[in-house]
Amino acid sequence: MKIGELARVTGxxxxxxxxxxxxxxxxxxxxxxxxxxxxEDTHAERLSFIRHCRSLDMSLDEIRILLRFKDAxxxxxxxxxxxxxxxxxxxxxxxxxxRVLERQLKSLREQCPQARDAAHCGILHELSQPACPGAPxxxxxxxxxxxxxxx
Amino acid sequence: MKIGELARVTGxxxxxxxxxxxxxxxxxxxxxxxxxxxxEDTHAERLSFIRHCRSLDMSLDEIRILLRFKDAxxxxxxxxxxxxxxxxxxxxxxxxxxRVLERQLKSLREQCPQARDAAHCGILHELSQPACPGAPxxxxxxxxxxxxxxx
DNA sequence: TTAACAATCCGTAGTCACTACAGAGTCAAG
DNA sequence: CTTGACTCTGTAGTGACTACGGATTGTTAA
Numbered sequence: 001m002k003i004g005e006l007a008r009v010t011g012x013x014x015x016x017x018x019x020x021x022x023x024x025x026x027x028x029x030x031x032x033x034x035x036x037x038x039x040e041d042t043h044a045e046r047l048s049f050i051r052h053c054r055s056l057d058m059s060l061d062e063i064r065i066l067l068r069f070k071d072a073x074x075x076x077x078x079x080x081x082x083x084x085x086x087x088x089x090x091x092x093x094x095x096x097x098x099r100v101l102e103r104q105l106k107s108l109r110e111q112c113p114q115a116r117d118a119a120h121c122g123i124l125h126e127l128s129q130p131a132c133p134g135a136p137x138x139x140x141x142x143x144x145x146x147x148x149x150x151x
Numbered sequence: 152m153k154i155g156e157l158a159r160v161t162g163x164x165x166x167x168x169x170x171x172x173x174x175x176x177x178x179x180x181x182x183x184x185x186x187x188x189x190x191e192d193t194h195a196e197r198l199s200f201i202r203h204c205r206s207l208d209m210s211l212d213e214i215r216i217l218l219r220f221k222d223a224x225x226x227x228x229x230x231x232x233x234x235x236x237x238x239x240x241x242x243x244x245x246x247x248x249x250r251v252l253e254r255q256l257k258s259l260r261e262q263c264p265q266a267r268d269a270a271h272c273g274i275l276h277e278l279s280q281p282a283c284p285g286a287p288x289x290x291x292x293x294x295x296x297x298x299x300x301x302x
Numbered sequence: 303t304t305a306a307c308a309a310t311c312c313g314t315a316g317t318c319a320c321t322a323c324a325g326a327g328t329c330a331a332g
Numbered sequence: 333c334t335t336g337a338c339t340c341t342g343t344a345g346t347g348a349c350t351a352c353g354g355a356t357t358g359t360t361a362a
Contacts, residue, residue, distance in 0.1 A: 034328045048281045069269045078266030088256045095249045105239045115229030118220045130199045143294015185357045
């Protein structure tokens with residue numbers, strides 16, 4: 001099948017498929033005389049694997065590790081379990097962070113129950129205070145408030 | 152104060168302060184004869200505001216909007232409330248997504264209770280199946296599993 | 303005074319996982 | 333033969349920084 005069909009059956013944008021090939025996640029397929037990529041079912045399987053992992057918010061580096069295990073069927077899969085456990089810990093930590101955030105935002109929102117002039121807005125006033133000293137600024141592995149839903 | 156001191160009192164990396172200036176969030180300060188930036192207390196206040204907003208996972212664009220209100224004290228702050236409400240909705244949505252994710256990951260983890268050879272690993276096997284069709288791949292405003300904690 | 307060292311300057315490139323072009327080539331149907 | 337859909341490569345943009353290189357400036361100790 002050509003790249004468009006692979007895109008359709010796996011629900012992956014064409015550009016993303018080419019990107020995965022450049023990144024070495026998906027093997028370069030054979031080409032037609034006209035230089036079009038021709039994929040086998042094995043490619044579709046591997047791409048489904050990658051997309052399934054991505055839908056679970058794994059990074060491409062994590063997926064690379066899992067693919068190595070898939071390619072070495074005799075290996076012990078203990079490290080797969082370890083990777084998954086670590087990922088679960090990441091996600092759980094991010095949920096906790098966002099819950100704290102949500103609470104802070106709601107409390108902030110209560111500072112200005114009605115619209116008034118900006119000079120007396122409790123929200124703007126409160127934001128001018130330094131944040132709680134220990135407050136971390138998100139920048140790790142699991143995304144914060146601006147990274148969740150595709151446009 | 153020089154940039155290093157501002158960095159210290161606000162807990163912001165020096166590079167980030169210069170970045171905010173380039174982005175127009177922080178006004179360019181006066182300079183010494185030797186071309187070093189000299190900041191006033193007003194800069195520190197404004198930077199605290201920005202960092203407080205960032206710690207609440209707002210985007211720089213959202214912060215730009217809030218700063219415009221801060222700079223127009225006569226304006227009605229209704230839009231501030233609206234922005235905050237929308238942000239709270241974003242965060243709540245991301246929490247729901249991550250909870251679904253966490254459940255999926257834990258269920259996946261149960262597929263391979265003990266380490267064994269990769270060929271029979273229930274996790275690798277399950278990941279090879281296409282993901283649930285509706286499963287979105289994170290890419291919106293609030294970060295996913297890899298974006299939460301600064302290194 | 304001089305030497306060492308810290309702090310600062312600017313500009314550019316890298317991060318992650320794509321996404322969006324531009325401009326060219328290929329293929330199938332009518 | 334032409335139209336239009338598809339595909340190709342390569343490059344640049346996204347957000348919010350972070351990290352570097354190489355130059356300058358400032359501070360302190362000998």
